[in-house]
Amino acid sequence: MSPRLVLRGARHPGDIAVADGRIVAVGTIPPEPDDVVVNCDGDIITAGLVNTHHHLYQWMTRGRAVGCGLFGWLVELYPVWGQLSVEDVRAAALVGLGELATTGCTTASDHHYLVPRGDDTVFDAIVDAASEVGIRLHLSRGSMDLGESRGGLPPDHVVEDRDAILASTESVIARHHDGEMVHVTVAPCSPFSVTPELMVESAELARRHGLRLHTHLCETVEEQRHCLERFGRRPVEMLDEWGWVGDDVWLAHGIHIDDGEMARLGTAGTGVAHCPSSNARIAAGMCRVTDLRAAGCPVGLGVDGVASNEVGGLFGELRQALYTARLRELRPDALMPGDVVEMGTREGARCLGMDDVGSLQVGMRADLAVWPGDDLGDIADALTALVLGPDRSVRHLFVEGRRVVADGLLSGTDLAAAHRDLAGRSRRLWEV
Numbered sequence: 526m527s528p529r530l531v532l533r534g535a536r537h538p539g540d541i542a543v544a545d546g547r548i549v550a551v552g553t554i555p556p557e558p559d560d561v562v563v564n565c566d567g568d569i570i571t572a573g574l575v576n577t578h579h580h581l582y583q584w585m586t587r588g589r590a591v592g593c594g595l596f597g598w599l600v601e602l603y604p605v606w607g608q609l610s611v612e613d614v615r616a617a618a619l620v621g622l623g624e625l626a627t628t629g630c631t632t633a634s635d636h637h638y639l640v641p642r643g644d645d646t647v648f649d650a651i652v653d654a655a656s657e658v659g660i661r662l663h664l665s666r667g668s669m670d671l672g673e674s675r676g677g678l679p680p681d682h683v684v685e686d687r688d689a690i691l692a693s694t695e696s697v698i699a700r701h702h703d704g705e706m707v708h709v710t711v712a713p714c715s716p717f718s719v720t721p722e723l724m725v726e727s728a729e730l731a732r733r734h735g736l737r738l739h740t741h742l743c744e745t746v747e748e749q750r751h752c753l754e755r756f757g758r759r760p761v762e763m764l765d766e767w768g769w770v771g772d773d774v775w776l777a778h779g780i781h782i783d784d785g786e787m788a789r790l791g792t793a794g795t796g797v798a799h800c801p802s803s804n805a806r807i808a809a810g811m812c813r814v815t816d817l818r819a820a821g822c823p824v825g826l827g828v829d830g831v832a833s834n835e836v837g838g839l840f841g842e843l844r845q846a847l848y849t850a851r852l853r854e855l856r857p858d859a860l861m862p863g864d865v866v867e868m869g870t871r872e873g874a875r876c877l878g879m880d881d882v883g884s885l886q887v888g889m890r891a892d893l894a895v896w897p898g899d900d901l902g903d904i905a906d907a908l909t910a911l912v913l914g915p916d917r918s919v920r921h922l923f924v925e926g927r928r929v930v931a932d933g934l935l936s937g938t939d940l941a942a943a944h945r946d947l948a949g950r951s952r953r954l955w956e957v
């Protein structure tokens with residue numbers, strides 16, 4: 526047995542001891558001779574953040590279509606994304622995952638739905654980047670099979686054939702799903718870029734393997750209008766018809782949902798990835814977070830792609846979620862700091878189907894974020910200090926008890942060099 530790791534001296538929740546990748550004690554922990562001690566005097570420790578929705582490849586195209594709504598933004602970006610090589614996606618994934626780790630994420634979900642020329646080694650590249658960073662990955666094999674010529678939004682050259690998608694999804698599962706550091710999810714992109722057949726067959730495929738399902742839904746009024754025009758029904762009605770309402774599904778955004786639809790999703794336990802900054806950036810709307818949670822939906826937090834949220838870290842979404850809920854409801858206690866920390870950790874883990882990640886209890890996996898507390902010692906409540914205080918990166922980050930960030934720096938990757946490589950690649954696309 527390896528020696529016990531003890532994070533000692535944190536103001537919240539006290540000391541934490543870790544052995545064999547699990548939390549074994551929390552509180553005031555008497556020293557033992559062989560302990561490996563990490564000094565956390567005055568720091569704040571939370572469970573590692575869980576990012577429930579992201580598109581890592583979008584780090585290649587930050588800062589474009591800045592004044593556009595969803596459809597205009599997508600139409601401007603699809604042709605550029607169609608130019609990305611596997612190496613570009615790896616470079617973006619390395620930066621994206623590195624930034625997530627340094628800002629407190631121990632689990633990252635990536636919804637990758639662009640597979641130009643059908644080359645699905647792009648998923649190998651994302652897994653490889655996650656392994657280099659040391660972060661836990663939920664890899665969504667995304668897909669689009671409805672191009673412009675058949676009534677979809679994306680140009681034909683960025684969509685794939687349905688049979689090819691399903692065969693590739695089987696292969697990605699076989700290559701990468703281990704249920705520990707890499708979880709594969711089946712994830713057709715959005716109602717305006719997929720066929721009903723792909724939705725139905727994807728659900729069958731995922732359930733055959735006991736895997737989870739993910740898609741974008743109810744993000745904008747444009748999307749709702751598209752569904753009404755094409756199907757004569759609203760997005761959640763379509764979701765139900767496709768067999769997608771269940772506790773093995775989580776949806777990105779979930780904004781434009783009426784009371785009846787909310788009751789249906791809540792009873793089923795369908796999760797929602799709330800991405801407040803991205804929603805604000807493209808003026809999609811404000812998610813009814815407190816209603817969804819009251820209805821029974823787990824609500825996690827997501828960065829969404831950095832082409833619609835140039836920050837790229839999840840930490841700022843804690844405060845943004847709190848502010849958005851209060852402004853939407855004009856209620857100053859709509860969400861409290863503890864609520865958004867819960868959403869960013871435990872509820873996010875529930876969205877992703879993990880029951881042993883996301884809280885600081887004995888027996889849970891040791892996915893831990895140590896936040897510097899030096900400048901927050903004047904605020905009595907630690908979570909209030911963390912959420913409402915200034916933005917910060919982690920001092921240390923542990924995934925499965927392994928140190929991924931030490932003293933603010935990634936252990937496995939030179940993040941500054943990764944940014945330089947990415948910027949060179951990205952500039953090449955400026956003329957496209």
Ligand code: ZN
Pocket residue numbers: 578579580636741777829830
């Ligand atoms: Zn998204």
